[in-house]
Amino acid sequence: MNPSSAVNGRQxxxxxxxxxxxxIDEFVDASDKIQYESSxxxxxxxxxxxxTLNLFLNNKFQMAEDRMCGLxxxxxxxALGYSSIKFIRAMMTCERxxxxxxxxxxxxxxxVISKFRAKFSxxxxxxxxxxxxxxxxxxxxxxxxxxxxxLLARAILTFFxxxxxxxxxxxxxxxxxxxxxxxxxxxxLNCQSWEGKDEAVKAQFESGTRMGVxxxxxxxxxxxxRILRLLEVVGFSGDKVRLVFxxxxxxxxxxxx
Numbered sequence: 001m002n003p004s005s006a007v008n009g010r011q012x013x014x015x016x017x018x019x020x021x022x023x024i025d026e027f028v029d030a031s032d033k034i035q036y037e038s039s040x041x042x043x044x045x046x047x048x049x050x051x052t053l054n055l056f057l058n059n060k061f062q063m064a065e066d067r068m069c070g071l072x073x074x075x076x077x078x079a080l081g082y083s084s085i086k087f088i089r090a091m092m093t094c095e096r097x098x099x100x101x102x103x104x105x106x107x108x109x110x111x112v113i114s115k116f117r118a119k120f121s122x123x124x125x126x127x128x129x130x131x132x133x134x135x136x137x138x139x140x141x142x143x144x145x146x147x148x149x150x151l152l153a154r155a156i157l158t159f160f161x162x163x164x165x166x167x168x169x170x171x172x173x174x175x176x177x178x179x180x181x182x183x184x185x186x187x188x189l190n191c192q193s194w195e196g197k198d199e200a201v202k203a204q205f206e207s208g209t210r211m212g213v214x215x216x217x218x219x220x221x222x223x224x225x226r227i228l229r230l231l232e233v234v235g236f237s238g239d240k241v242r243l244v245f246x247x248x249x250x251x252x253x254x255x256x257x
Contacts (some may be wrong), residue, residue: 005224008169010111026194029155030123033256040071040075042139042142042201043079043198043200043201045071045075045076045077045078047079048068048077049068049078049080052068052069052081052085053065054206055067055088057235060217061085064081064085065082065085065086067081068082068085069082071107072108072109072112075112076112076115076142076143076146077114077142077146077151078149079112079113079146079245080109080113080146080149081108081111082105082109083102083105083150084149084153084155085183086098086105087102087105087106087153087157089102090102090157091156091160092161094159099157099161100161102157103154103157103158103161106150106153107154109150110147110151110154114143114145115197116139116140116143117140117143118136118143118144130178136192136196138198138201140202140224141185141188142201142204143194144181144184144185145181145212146210147183147211148181148182148184148185148212149208151174151175151177151178152174152212152216154173154174155169155171155172155174155175155178159171160171163186179216182209182216185208185212185213189205189206189209194223226238
């Protein structure tokens with residue numbers, strides 16, 4: 001056998017191995033583009049918000065924001081999620097630009113959510129006074145819950161963005177309206193008929209309602225007794241022991257949902 005042929009054969013073999021290795025090691029970069037869910041059904045938007053929450057808690061802030069921003073003008077839960085991200089960022093930085101942006105986004109979210117809230121006619125109001133009211137849809141009940149959460153964010157931003165007496169009064173009224181919305185959600189939870197409705201939708205609504213009412217009153221219960229007695233006159237309450245159980249029950253319902 002010719003030695004030069006053997007050398008050439010080994011070189012060709014090594015060259016072929018390198019070519020095969022190059023073919024094996026060639027990878028295609030994964031796409032970073034987020035595929036948005038186009039469904040606007042209630043459970044799908046709630047699922048999208050939960051995915052966004054997981055992204056946010058895993059420090060993927062921009063991905064979470066982009067996921068909510070896509071449908072923030074069409075879906076109440078996307079609007080709520082997007083405004084919540086902006087709100088948290090504003091609270092962490094306390095910069096004027098972030099506070100103004102968060103206030104604008106929260107205001108837009110309130111407008112979007114208001115489109116899904118129940119609209120009552122004069123006849124509906126009369127029937128409601130008499131103890132007879134029309135059954136609300138699942139979307140209308142969840143809209144009331146989302147509206148309460150957005151109001152709370154707007155109230156807190158009002159205190160941070162402007163320290164004037166006017167802003168203080170405006171923020172106080174928004175907190176009161178927020179509390180009234182949570183109380184309305186609690187009333188709907190107890191009075192509305194859930195027969196024939198999706199259990200997952202009810203679990204999400206009950207979890208949000210109990211968490212909101214419980215946390216709201218739990219914070220109030222930490223105030224001095226003199227201030228708490230004054231607040232109880234206008235409808236606030238703060239039973240710390242009972243409210244801890246309410247919040248823990250809401251956490252359990254969230255896991256079930």
